[in-house]
Amino acid sequence: xxxxxxxxxxxxxxxxxxxxxxxFLWGFGxxxxxxxxxxxxxxxxxxxxxxxxxxxxxxxxxRLIGILRILTPVLIDWVGSRRRVCxxxxxxxxxxxxxxxxxxxxxxxxxxxHSGFTMVLIGVIWGLYHLIEYFxxxxxWSWMGDYVPDRIRVRFLARRERSxxxxxxxxxxxxxxxxxxxxxxxxxxxxxxxxxxxxxxCGIFSLIAAAFPLWNIADVPWKRISGLKERILDLxxxxxxxxxRALILFGAWIQIANGLTQGPQSVFQMNxxxxxxxxALALQSWTRIGQMLFAGSAGRLLARFDQKxxxxxxxxxTAAGPLFYFIADRNxxxxxxxxxxxxxxxxxxxxxMNNLILSLAPEGDRSSWIAVYFITATLxxxxxxxxGGWILDHFGKEIxxxxxxxxxxxxxxxxxxxxxxxxxxxxFFLWRIAFNVNSK
Numbered sequence: 001x002x003x004x005x006x007x008x009x010x011x012x013x014x015x016x017x018x019x020x021x022x023x024f025l026w027g028f029g030x031x032x033x034x035x036x037x038x039x040x041x042x043x044x045x046x047x048x049x050x051x052x053x054x055x056x057x058x059x060x061x062x063r064l065i066g067i068l069r070i071l072t073p074v075l076i077d078w079v080g081s082r083r084r085v086c087x088x089x090x091x092x093x094x095x096x097x098x099x100x101x102x103x104x105x106x107x108x109x110x111x112x113x114h115s116g117f118t119m120v121l122i123g124v125i126w127g128l129y130h131l132i133e134y135f136x137x138x139x140x141w142s143w144m145g146d147y148v149p150d151r152i153r154v155r156f157l158a159r160r161e162r163s164x165x166x167x168x169x170x171x172x173x174x175x176x177x178x179x180x181x182x183x184x185x186x187x188x189x190x191x192x193x194x195x196x197x198x199x200x201x202c203g204i205f206s207l208i209a210a211a212f213p214l215w216n217i218a219d220v221p222w223k224r225i226s227g228l229k230e231r232i233l234d235l236x237x238x239x240x241x242x243x244x245r246a247l248i249l250f251g252a253w254i255q256i257a258n259g260l261t262q263g264p265q266s267v268f269q270m271n272x273x274x275x276x277x278x279x280a281l282a283l284q285s286w287t288r289i290g291q292m293l294f295a296g297s298a299g300r301l302l303a304r305f306d307q308k309x310x311x312x313x314x315x316x317x318t319a320a321g322p323l324f325y326f327i328a329d330r331n332x333x334x335x336x337x338x339x340x341x342x343x344x345x346x347x348x349x350x351x352x353m354n355n356l357i358l359s360l361a362p363e364g365d366r367s368s369w370i371a372v373y374f375i376t377a378t379l380x381x382x383x384x385x386x387x388g389g390w391i392l393d394h395f396g397k398e399i400x401x402x403x404x405x406x407x408x409x410x411x412x413x414x415x416x417x418x419x420x421x422x423x424x425x426x427x428f429f430l431w432r433i434a435f436n437v438n439s440k
Contacts, residue, residue: 021213027164031171032203062130063382083219089136090211158299169288175199176281252380257422259384290344314348319423322416
């Protein structure tokens with residue numbers, strides 16, 4: 001008898017609804033306290049080491065510290081419940097994040113005067129918040145997987161993704177509209193940081209509220225590990241699976257392609273295109289709206305047709321996105337909305353990857369598999385973000401040229417070219433390597 005068969009049908013349905021409500025509230029809070037919000041706060045601090053390094057530190061720190069999520073199965077065994085780990089983490093992580101706006105509210109002048117130390121402190125708070133959230137998320141996915149029968153898994157994942165985006169894009173839009181309205185009333189440059197605090201506080205309280213829909217969902221027994229040898233074997237089991245190794249390789253490649261362009265894209269938006277925070281969040285909201293509208297269709301296509309083909313088409317569309325950043329300038333900044341439109345196709349990749357992770361991981365014992373995948377993917381992303389930021393700070397003003405063909409561009413624009421190429425090459429890995437698997 002598997003773990004899922006021990007749960008009454010009505011309990012499973014109730015649980016799946018609770019997981020979707022959790023996704024909605026978490027998405028709304030995450031939209032309000034987005035990485036963009038933190039980046040604009042950092043910009044107000046005038047970091048001495050360079051804006052490129054500062055931005056990449058904030059983007060990369062959570063991913064690098066995420067390697068510790070491999071300890072989630074050990075933490076679950078110690079606490080004695082996946083549900084309990086999930087609930088504790090869901091409440092504790094936003095409480096940790098709450099210290100960031102409180103610190104700025106109580107001592108921004110001191111923080112600006114000691115911006116180097118403040119940058120490190122923000123990175124530590126931001127990273128610790130994400131680490132606790134990672135523990136909670138791995139527990140959540142392992143726990144949630146036992147509530148979803150294989151035959152409806154893709155459709156449920158699409159529904160949950162849609163719920164999360166339905167909360168995320170109004171959160172982003174609300175934060176953007178609020179900051180824009182405050183700026184329109186002529187806030188002094190030295191006081192601009194204050195307008196970012198209200199969205200941060202509201203977002204944090206929404207993240208805490210996201211734990212409550214999980215409260216009445218029953219826990220499910222899982223395979224408990226007692227000895228050290230068994231625990232080590234459990235942690236390396238995902239790497240012994242050829243199919244799962246292939247999935248990890250594909251995920252890491254895509255994250256490297258994404259990570260290298262994160263810093264250049266953020267700096268390019270602010271310094272070259274002159275995009276405000278409202279516009280930056282509107283771009284993200286546009287993508288989220290499209291993903292919400294197409295999540296159901298993507299789920300049905302993935303369930304009905306070969307996942308490899310649907311994900312390949314999605315990846316092709318997303319790979320073309322950076323090319324519009326390459327041709328945009330301050331007078332034609334609106335071209336980046338074409339990128340945001342193409343990036344709607346990430347919904348097909350996200351749902352497909354989540355389904356494959358749950359499909360390849362053994363039921364009732366998924367926590368190590370989920371942790372290993374997300375560790376490798378986020379570590380690849382974090383390291384590539386730092387590399388991209390270092391290159392940007394050292395060579396960002398250099399002009400790359402090929403005289404024979406009359407081609408020249410700065411590093412930011414060049415990063416959009418190779419970022420697009422790496423994503424296109426990801427289709428090769430998807431086709432020839434990552435999906436030489438027996439996806440259930």
